[in-house]
Each structure stands twice: as C-alpha cells, then as structure tokens.
Amino acid sequence: MTPVVLRALAQIEFDEAHDFYESRVHGLGKRFSDTVQRLLDRIGMNPKIYPIAKLDIHRAIVPGFPYRVYYYMETLRVVVISVFHTSRNPAIWQGRR
Numbered sequence: 001m002t003p004v005v006l007r008a009l010a011q012i013e014f015d016e017a018h019d020f021y022e023s024r025v026h027g028l029g030k031r032f033s034d035t036v037q038r039l040l041d042r043i044g045m046n047p048k049i050y051p052i053a054k055l056d057i058h059r060a061i062v063p064g065f066p067y068r069v070y071y072y073m074e075t076l077r078v079v080v081i082s083v084f085h086t087s088r089n090p091a092i093w094q095g096r097r
Contacts, residue, residue: 004044004071006080009096014083017067036062036083039069047073054094057081072097 006014014036022029039060042049053059053070060069062083070082070093082093 001044004040004078010080047078
C-alpha cells in the first residue's frame with residue numbers, strides 16, 4: 001500500500017468539513033471522516049484507479065457527500081492537495097501543487 005499524506009490545506013479542509021457536519025447532526029462528522037478515510041485507503045491501494053482531473057492530478061468522489069479528493073502521485077507516496085466541496089470555485093484547488 002502506498003502511503004497517502006494530506007498537505008496542510010487539505011487537512012484543514014477535511015477537519016472543517018468534519019466539524020461542519022458534526023455541528024449539524026451528531027455522528028455525521030464521524031461518518032464523513034470514515035467515508036473519506038476509506039476513500040484514502042482505496043487510493044493508497046491503487047492510486048491510478050481514479051481519473052485525472054487536470055495534468056497529473058487525480059479526482060476521487062467522496063460517496064454520499066458533495067466532496068472530491070484531489071491528489072497526485074510521487075514515487076513513494078500519494079499527496080492529497082484538497083478535500084474539496086463541489087460548490088467552491090475549482091480554481092482554488094487548481095492553484096495548488
């Protein structure tokens with residue numbers, strides 16, 4: 001399995017989404033976090049499974065939530081650049097790399 005690491009901004013987005021969902025419904029934040037973690041585990045098992053969104057950056061849909069995980073592959077790890085809400089301007093994640 002390839003290690004998957006979140007860059008600082010991606011971690012902040014992930015944490016903020018968790019907190020938002022948890023503030024709305026008790027347990028929903030955990031469900032969001034668990035769903036994203038399963039997705040990250042799947043990415044780690046096969047980083048090429050998800051399509052390329054732009055250049056060498058892949059896009060994975062978070063099931064059941066309006067989020068996408070954007071990442072790229074390095075030799076020894078996968079780097080997540082964004083845990084991105086789909087209503088936001090994509091130029092935000094596109095400026096990261």
